[in-house]
Amino acid sequence: MVFNILVAEDEEITLKHLxxxxxxxGYEVLGVNDGLEAYKAVESWGFDLIIADIKMPGMSGLExxxxxxxxxxxxxxxxxxxxxxISSAIDAIRIGAHDYVTKPLELGDIVSRVKKIYEKKLLQxxxxxxxxxxxxxxxxxxxxxxxxxxxxxxxxxxxxxxECNVLLTGESGVGKNLLAKLIHFSSKxxxxxxxxxxxxxxxEELLASELFGHEKGAFTGAIKSKQxxxxxxxxxxxxxxxxxxxxxxxxxxxxxxxEDGEFYRVGGTKPVRVNVRFIAATNQNVKALIVDGKxxxxxxxxxxxxxxxxxxxxxxxxxxxxxxxxxxxxxxPKARKKIGGFTKEAIAxxxxxxxxxxxxxxxxxxxxxxxxxxxxxxxxDSLPQSLSMFQIExxxxxxxxxxxELTRAYAVRVLDMVGGNKSKAAVMLGISRTSLWRILKEx
Amino acid sequence: MRRRNLxxxxxxxxxxxxxxxxxxxxxxxxxxxxxxxxxVRDTNGLGANLVDLxxxxxxxxxxxxxxxxxxxEGGLEEAEFKEKLGRILEKAGEAAIEVTVHxxxxxxxxxxKAAVGExxxxxxxxxxPSLTTSGKLSPRDVNRLIKSATTPVVTxxxxxxxxx
Numbered sequence: 340m341v342f343n344i345l346v347a348e349d350e351e352i353t354l355k356h357l358x359x360x361x362x363x364x365g366y367e368v369l370g371v372n373d374g375l376e377a378y379k380a381v382e383s384w385g386f387d388l389i390i391a392d393i394k395m396p397g398m399s400g401l402e403x404x405x406x407x408x409x410x411x412x413x414x415x416x417x418x419x420x421x422x423x424x425i426s427s428a429i430d431a432i433r434i435g436a437h438d439y440v441t442k443p444l445e446l447g448d449i450v451s452r453v454k455k456i457y458e459k460k461l462l463q464x465x466x467x468x469x470x471x472x473x474x475x476x477x478x479x480x481x482x483x484x485x486x487x488x489x490x491x492x493x494x495x496x497x498x499x500x501x502e503c504n505v506l507l508t509g510e511s512g513v514g515k516n517l518l519a520k521l522i523h524f525s526s527k528x529x530x531x532x533x534x535x536x537x538x539x540x541x542x543e544e545l546l547a548s549e550l551f552g553h554e555k556g557a558f559t560g561a562i563k564s565k566q567x568x569x570x571x572x573x574x575x576x577x578x579x580x581x582x583x584x585x586x587x588x589x590x591x592x593x594x595x596x597x598e599d600g601e602f603y604r605v606g607g608t609k610p611v612r613v614n615v616r617f618i619a620a621t622n623q624n625v626k627a628l629i630v631d632g633k634x635x636x637x638x639x640x641x642x643x644x645x646x647x648x649x650x651x652x653x654x655x656x657x658x659x660x661x662x663x664x665x666x667x668x669x670x671x672p673k674a675r676k677k678i679g680g681f682t683k684e685a686i687a688x689x690x691x692x693x694x695x696x697x698x699x700x701x702x703x704x705x706x707x708x709x710x711x712x713x714x715x716x717x718x719x720d721s722l723p724q725s726l727s728m729f730q731i732e733x734x735x736x737x738x739x740x741x742x743x744e745l746t747r748a749y750a751v752r753v754l755d756m757v758g759g760n761k762s763k764a765a766v767m768l769g770i771s772r773t774s775l776w777r778i779l780k781e782x
Numbered sequence: 783m784r785r786r787n788l789x790x791x792x793x794x795x796x797x798x799x800x801x802x803x804x805x806x807x808x809x810x811x812x813x814x815x816x817x818x819x820x821x822v823r824d825t826n827g828l829g830a831n832l833v834d835l836x837x838x839x840x841x842x843x844x845x846x847x848x849x850x851x852x853x854x855e856g857g858l859e860e861a862e863f864k865e866k867l868g869r870i871l872e873k874a875g876e877a878a879i880e881v882t883v884h885x886x887x888x889x890x891x892x893x894x895k896a897a898v899g900e901x902x903x904x905x906x907x908x909x910x911p912s913l914t915t916s917g918k919l920s921p922r923d924v925n926r927l928i929k930s931a932t933t934p935v936v937t938x939x940x941x942x943x944x945x946x
Contacts, residue, residue: 512812624932627932693936695808695812695906695934695936696811696812700811700812723804723807725938729801730940731937731938731939732937733934733935734935736933736934736935
């Protein structure tokens with residue numbers, strides 16, 4: 340974790356020694372010798388910790404402390420004074436100082452106090468991330484009998500050493516969420532936070548607050564400042580599901596966070612620096628959204644460093660049987676039933692279904708079948724009636740080109756070649772003008 | 783935050799409700815919050831606009847008249863429609879899915895295109911058995927509809943057709 344410290348001390352030698360010592364410990368340190376300069380630095384950059392002398396030109400240490408605590412409650416402050424007195428110590432602690440030390444300073448003592456604050460903040464961040472990290476520590480199982488899924492697993496394996504952003508595409512229910520976790524937990528960031536958010540379920544304002552956090556008073560109800568998911572996911576991975584539902588305003592803010600590794604909380608004036616890997620997912624045609632102006636092309640290219648398309652279940656039917664067995668084993672303990680597997684007829688029925696809801700639908704069907712089944716094996720009777728009553732087929736948009744469509748597209752191309760001259764186009768195509776008109780009229 | 787919905791399309795006859803329970807389950811699986819039920823004339827209509835039957839319940843006289851006309855053309859009595867709709871609403875309510883009903887005088891492809899283009903966001907189109915098994919919609923029509931769709935299309939065909 341990057342830990343930023345501001346040292347505000349008007350005694351040049353003390354300032355120099357403190358800055359050098361803390362930098363030597365691996366912290367990012369800025370030194371200033373004026374209270375007002377210190378406050379300007381806080382406003383511009385934001386710090387995790389301020390070490391401030393109680394008496395400084397421009398603004399006293401206690402004034403600085405009060406101003407910082409009012410606006411940036413997350414920032415810790417250690418007050419230093421050469422004029423140690425009980426009353427100034429009490430004042431400092433009352434205003435919100437984390438600690439109070441007297442001169443002459445013992446650098447070892449300062450280092451030790453700073454280290455305690457650093458560890459506390461690190462723990463706070465990890466706890467926030469752990470609380471929001473679904474399935475942490477659970478084994479991830481990917482069922483892949485089909486060549487297409489095996490290729491995807493190989494691709495994820497090849498990403499093990501990479502930190503690149505990934506875009507997952509595919510229909511609803513194919514398993515984008517699970518694959519995002521697999522990518523994270525197979526990577527060098529596996530021990531770092533993994534957080535997820537669905538961009539379609541929140542309003543723009545709530546999504547902004549969830550992602551970027553907010554400062555105290557940023558809006559009605561913001562009674563204290565809050566870290567956003569991007570901040571909590573620092574050094575880890577943030578999964579943005581249904582990214583195509585994000586408004587273009589938020590897309591711009593997200594782009595800045597990705598490009599610069601820096602963003603502002605809602606209502607914030609100081610930048611927050613992070614190191615986050617982004618995995619995004621969508622079931623929409625993003626390129627079409629870019630053409631319609633609903634998705635930023637520059638953001639698309641930042642997220643789409645690697646794109647992984649997950650095919651629908653109907654295009655990998657060899658995964659249906661192993662998936663069904665997996666869900667049966669997974670759900671049986673809850674149901675407290677003894678069901679050994681599936682009849683051939685039940686498997687045939689499942690394999691013949693086109694699963695518009697993909698893997699999620701299969702899991703629901705198996706869960707329901709377990710509840711209804713009274714036999715030692717799952718039979719067609721416990722599968723949804725619609726599977727045997729109806730012939731259900733699923734088609735992806737724009738996937739089928741009819742002969743008419745192909746003919747029309749070719750006629751349009753020829754017409755373009757001859758500058759829109761229909762007579763010339765008809766001659767080139769070897770058809771009458773009337774036939775050409777009929778072809779072009781088709782929609 | 784968009785409304786996530788599924789469009790179920792059927793002819794305006796007494797078989798309109800066939801396949802709706804399946805569509806409700808599918809909507810629930812996919813996390814959709816709304817099911818739009820679109821009833822279309824089973825002959826080529828002449829420029830009738832999309833009519834909101836749900837709104838007609840609130841007493842928009844013009845819309846009620848237009849809806850009655852479209853329903854009557856398909857031989858669907860209002861009483862029968864309301865009874866079947868009641869059962870649909872009950873099942874949808876159990877699944878926490880909101881149902882809205884629309885009627886259109888346009889042909890299926892134009893009606894679906896208009897419905898998908900309307901404000902509320904359609905994520906999937908389901909063509910009910912009353913369309914696909916009646917023989918009135920040719921495979922070529924279905925193909926053209928699928929081609930022009932911007933969302934996945936699910937077709938439901940019954941083994942033995944419901945008699946309208």
